[in-house]
Structures are given as structure tokens and as C-alpha cells.
Amino acid sequence: MTATGAAPRPRVPAVLVLEDGRTFRGFAFGAVGETFGEAVFSTGMTGYQETLTDPSYHRQVVVMTAPHVGNTGMNDEDQESGRIWVSGYVVRDPSRVASSWRARRGLEEDLTAQGVVGIGGVDTRALTRHLRERGAMRVGIFSGTAIAGDAAMLARVRATPGMAGADLANEVSCARPYVVPAVGRRRFTVAALDLGMKSMTPRRMAERGIEVHVLPATATAEQVEALEPDGVFLSNGPGDPDTADLSVVRAALDRGTPVFGICFGHELLGRALGFRTYKLKYGHRGINQPVQDRATGKVEITAHNHGFAVDAPLDGTAVTPYGRAEVSHVCLNDDVVEGLVLLDRPAFSVQYHPEAAAGPHDAGHLFDRFAALMEG
Template structure:
């Protein structure tokens, strides 16, 4: 008999009434969250530690997870922020020369509930048909009344305040000074900037425009992060106040915040984009990049009309907005993750474009997009 077959039972109960049974691994207890799925074949370490998943119960569609364990080289934040982890089968004995602990040990140490033995194909199909659903992940035995009350309660909307850095910190470099607004930033963003010798100042999400400008930055980075961008109007106002004063580059949530600051709208997607193989077309060059993505909201293309934003990138699967550039100010942003690890590095050059834009502005040779095109 396999060890997994002797474990405590666990259940994932959806607001739709569907119940998925399995066995527990990691921590015990109960957790609420939005149930989503990720189609990546590898990269569960990065997924678990990506702050953009704060408040979500993540389902992995690849059937075997945990076979290479956990190590410090492939994490994206100081701790995991997912509210649960759903897999078909997990490896109890990892095999990799860098492995420092098993997936189960990592989840248990960080208080994350895992459930294995789930028909993840059926669960994914349910999410695709119904949209993302609220779920209760439990190793306990709550009554039907308790389950109903918990599934009716609204989910928290303060994810950014929970994941942002509490204090300013610096990743020193010798080049251009970049202030990075941490809305739930993956460390891959910092690594990508440091690889280009930037002097990176990471600031909390509620930092004001004046405080940012007091650092006299060459550029401002708007990071990825969790939740609905409309839940953080203070961040939208900060971005609006910075536009035109300093070059800006936004990723994922940062892209959505820039769009809102310019008068566009965002909307919730049916089940979002979460995976490492999404094709995105650059409308300016016709080139298609394979990208890593993790988002449940998207900028409405129709809402770009009447703004100063120009559509530059679209998703080849569903035609959604994947990137825009400001027509008058040095600012651009993308919905996907050019810093992705693991995953394709087709779009890594966007960081080089940010460096070039900062240099052009500093040297007085930058031309507004509207004039250059």
C-alpha cells in the first residue's frame, strides 16, 4: 500500500456544490480561497512563492508534482502566499541534487494545506465552464451549515497589503536607479534589473509619488501582484501622479494599474491566464513570444479608446490586451511576465527596452510614441 493511501482524508468544496475528495499532505486545518488552475509542467516552487497567488487555492494540471523537492534557488518571495495546493499525485521522495526538503515538508512548515488524489482534470474542466470559484479546503469535518456559511462569506480584498514589503530596502547596483513599487513583486523582477546593473530601491505599495520622486529615480518599476486592481485606488493615484515625471515600466498588476491611471478599465476574466506557454503577438513587429502568465483580470480593449494608451501586444489565444504604450509619456507595460523563471525568456528584452528608455530620457533623446509612429 502506498503511503498516500494511509493519509487523513481531505476535501475541496466549491461554491458550485462540487466536492472533490482526496488525501491531505502538508498542513492540516481549513482554508478559504479562489480556486484557480495552472497549466505549467514545472515550476511549482515559483508558483507557491509568487505573491500574485495570495488568497488563491492553486490546482496544478500536470499530474505529478514535487518530484524535485524544494530549494532556496527557485523561490520568488520570502514565504508562500497560496491558500491551498491541489494535485493529482505528489512525490513523497524528491530526487534532485539541489533539493533541501520535500514539497510536503515545505507546505507543513509554512502552514499550507495540500490535497492529493484529486481528479484535477475534472476540476479544471469545472473551472473552465463555471469560471473561477470560491472554495473551502479542509482536513476537518465541518457541518453542512458551517460549510454554507463559509462559502457565502466574501473573500478578503487586502492581498496587496499582506504581500508588499513592510519597509524600504535596497538591492545596490552601479547603474540607473530604479524605484520598484512592490505590489507583490517576484524576486525575478529584481534579479532582471540587477543583471542590468540597476540600483534598485524597493518600496511598499502605499508609498506616495512624492516619496518615490525624492529618491530621484531614473525609472519606476510597477510590479506584479494579487487581486483586483480596482481595490487599490491609492496605487492608481500614485501611478497617475508619476506619469510624465519619470520613465515607467509595468508588469501584470502594474500594467493594469497604469491602464486605470490613464482612464482605461479592467474586467475580471472567466478563469484567467495561468501557465508558461501563452503566445503573445507584438503588433509593432509581428513577432510572437511564448510567455509566462498569472492573472485573473485584464484591461478592456474597448476602454483604451479616448485614452493616451496605444495597444502594442495581444494574446494569440483569445485576443485579450497584453501590452500598451503611452502615446505622450515615457511609459509602457505588459500583462505577462518577462522575468519568468521557469518558463520562456522570449520577452526578457523588455527590460533592455526599459533601460534604453531611461537612457533616452536622461540624455534628452527620447521621442513620444505618438510622434515616432
């Protein structure tokens, strides 16, 4: 076991200011300065490196409910993208030492190097309870010379945009197409729309003999069709699903091409089917969310990161422009729709992350289901 980390530095005062006026004081953790975003909380006790590098957290300030963060440091293998995407980071008790044989540096080193403003020493239990009661809201973190009077900082927070109506997929998508080759014999070709996709997702498909052509969020239906794919994959991503273009989804459904959507992609499939999406009070974020498969009754523990959901009828069959649809999965905590399936065309989606990075592997079989759909 290896211990690593930067030498301790003097702690700089920091203040977290919520848009409803509540403040929390602590010390700077990471870069010193100011940052703004939507305050959300993640309930995972591990997997903070994957959380930080998940593009779905773009423009969000993540509050960790686990009190002790940073124990295993940062490595070069578990990155879910090429950078940290969170706008800010809030922890209670950052580890003073990174202790893992895989660690290459400490958590705070990466936060500082990438200019991510964070705050430590915060009562994250009280902050989480506040967000559960009042809902996710805009927030600012101020440290060092950025600290001003409470009224001035609150005015700065309230001047920032909220997440409703935010079109963010283009800001996190790949700049140009690339291919993740199949492992072993190529069985299928999939066109994957990168709306903020994590790096583990195409790897999970490649492990199943799928050659994945990753396309930018701006890809057109014609560009997708030119690949002659066996299936179309809609990835996770940040922002409000009401802002996203649906032409690729609708074209795939019109052609009868198998479609699989996760998280943001699930919301896009829901919109294409005619269902509305809405903003959850505080969302689902973490790697311990119980979801039930309504066809089998099986309960799976799943990884989530979403602040919006699909408004579809939980019971019965809905008639859509593409045939009959049903809710396939539901969250056992709050009955939020967690999955959709079309009965007359080859398409399904889930609101969570089956790639399990980080998280449980209960839902990995959904990639096998996608392969079976393409084979069928």
C-alpha cells in the same frame, strides 16, 4: 542525483468544496485542517516552487493541471519570496520521492511546515474543466477533523469573501524600503513599487546596471520623487486593481518619468490612462501562454498569473489624459489585452511576467526596453 523526502505518513481524508456545491474527495497533502480562497488553475508543467512562493497567489487555492507534482522537491535558491503564499494547493499525484541534486526537502514537508492545507488524489483534469466552464470561484479544503457535512462545509465556503474588490497589495508588500544594487556599473536608478513583487524581478534589472529602490505599496508620490529616479517600475501583485491607489503612477506620468508595469502594474497603468479593468472568467496562470507583439508580429511564450484584465480597444489609437495609447500585445488564446504603450510619453506595460521565474525567457528583452527608455 539525490533523493530526499519525509517518510510516508498515513493518508488523512480530505474534501474540496466549490461554492457552486461540487465536491472532490482525496487525501490531505500538506497541513491538515481547513483553508479557503479563490480556486484557480495553473497550466505550468514545472516551476511549482516559484508558483507557491509568488505573492500574487495570496488568497488563492491553486490547482495544478500537471498530474505529477513534487518530483524535484524544494530548494533554497528558487524561492520568489520568503514564504509560501497560496492559501491551498491541489494536486492529482504527488511525487513520493523528491529527486534532484538541488533538493533540500520534499514539497509536502514545506507545505506542512508552513501550515498550507492541500489535497491530493483529486481528478484535477475534471476540476480544471469545471473551472473553465463555470469560472474561478470560492473554494474550501477540509481535512481531518475539519470535515463536516457537505451542507455545513458549503456554507463555510460561501461565507468567505471573493476576489472582486479585494485590496491585497498591502498584505504582501515589503514592510520597509530596501535597495538591490546594480551589478557592475550603475547606469540608472529605479523606484520599484512592491505590490507583491517576486525576488527575481529586481535581480533582472540589477543585471542591466539598474540600482533598484524597492518601496512598499503604501509609498507616496513624494517618497518616490525624493529618490529622483530615472524610472518607475510597477510590479505584479494580488487582488482587484480597482482598489489600488494611482497617485504614484499619475505623478510619474505627469513628470514624464519612464514607467514600466507588469501584471498588476500593467492594470494600474491602464486605469491611470482611463481604461477600466474587469475580472476574467478564469484568468491566465501558467508559463506557456502565447502572446503576440503587434508591432513586430512576433509570438512569445510567456508566464502569466492574473485574474483581471484591462479593457482597452484592440484596434486604433486611444486618446488618454497622457496622450495617445495603443494595445501593444494581445493573447492569442482569447484576445485579452496583454500590453499597453503610450505614444507621447515614455511608458509601457505588459500583463505577463518577463522575469521568467519560472517560465520561458522570451520576454526578457522588455527589461532592456525599459533601460533604453530611461537612456533615451
